[in-house]
Amino acid sequence: GAVVSQHPSRVICKSGTSVKIECRSLDFQATTMFWYRQFPKQSLMLMATSNEGSKATYEQGVEKDKFLINHASLTLSTLTVTSAHPEDSSFYICSAPRGRVTDTQYFGPGTRLTVL
Amino acid sequence: DAKTTQPTSMDCAEGRAANLPCNHSTISGNEYVYWYRQIHSQGPQYIIHGLKNNETNEMASLIITEDRKSSTLILPHATLRDTAVYYCIVRVASVLGAGAQKLVFGQGTRLTINP
Numbered sequence: 001g002a003v004v005s006q007h008p009s010r011v012i013c014k015s016g017t018s019v020k021i022e023c024r025s026l027d028f029q030a031t032t033m034f035w036y037r038q039f040p041k042q043s044l045m046l047m048a049t050s051n052e053g054s055k056a057t058y059e060q061g062v063e064k065d066k067f068l069i070n071h072a073s074l075t076l077s078t079l080t081v082t083s084a085h086p087e088d089s090s091f092y093i094c095s096a097p098r099g100r101v102t103d104t105q106y107f108g109p110g111t112r113l114t115v116l
Numbered sequence: 117d118a119k120t121t122q123p124t125s126m127d128c129a130e131g132r133a134a135n136l137p138c139n140h141s142t143i144s145g146n147e148y149v150y151w152y153r154q155i156h157s158q159g160p161q162y163i164i165h166g167l168k169n170n171e172t173n174e175m176a177s178l179i180i181t182e183d184r185k186s187s188t189l190i191l192p193h194a195t196l197r198d199t200a201v202y203y204c205i206v207r208v209a210s211v212l213g214a215g216a217q218k219l220v221f222g223q224g225t226r227l228t229i230n231p
Binding site for chain 2: 004006015032034043044045046049080091093095097103104105106107108109112
């Protein structure tokens with residue numbers, strides 16, 4: 001089946017630094033990808049829709065200058081957490097849809113971000 | 117997208133069928149029912165989806181009531197590896213565009229398979 005990878009799987013950084021997370025669709029092309037954030041014992045919260053060749057669409061309450069999204073190619077989307085703070089520590093997950101009428105979303109394994 | 121209601125948690129014995137209910141009483145005629153699951157500290161995994169008819173694949177069966185206001189996901193022979201949070205999501209067809217492809221996750225049902 002389709003595979004979506006994320007890199008890194010785990011990252012620890014100091015407060016104030018920026019962290020880039022990559023999401024790749026390995027055997028299919030995705031003009032759209034989605035980024036989610038998940039805090040411990042909570043459900044996934046959709047952050048933004050990444051669009052290949054155009055600007056990302058952010059959900060209400062998500063700071064676009066804080067979470068920079070770049071969809072550089074049909075198989076790669078990146079999420080950069082800028083000036084990270086401890087409250088940004090979370091599990092970040094991407095997904096890519098495959099299919100036309102009723103797509104199936106393929107999720108990456110997630111990236112655990114810890115900001116000290 | 118229509119909201120869904122699922123029990124917070126359920127238990128099932130290993131080897132037995134696990135039946136997970138989902139209520140979606142405000143579902144629209146063009147909305148599909150999707151099921152995903154998330155095993156601890158992993159990304160969610162697609163299970164199955166349907167519109168009106170019952171569906172079956174190698175992982176599970178999906179039973180949708182005739183009025184489409186509720187559905188049941190059936191794992192026919194649950195194993196310990198089926199322990200996960202199961203999410204029922206209703207959504208329009210993705211052909212309507214990227215906005216239609218969004219998945220909005222509720223709290224899901226935490227299914228525990230006991231030996």
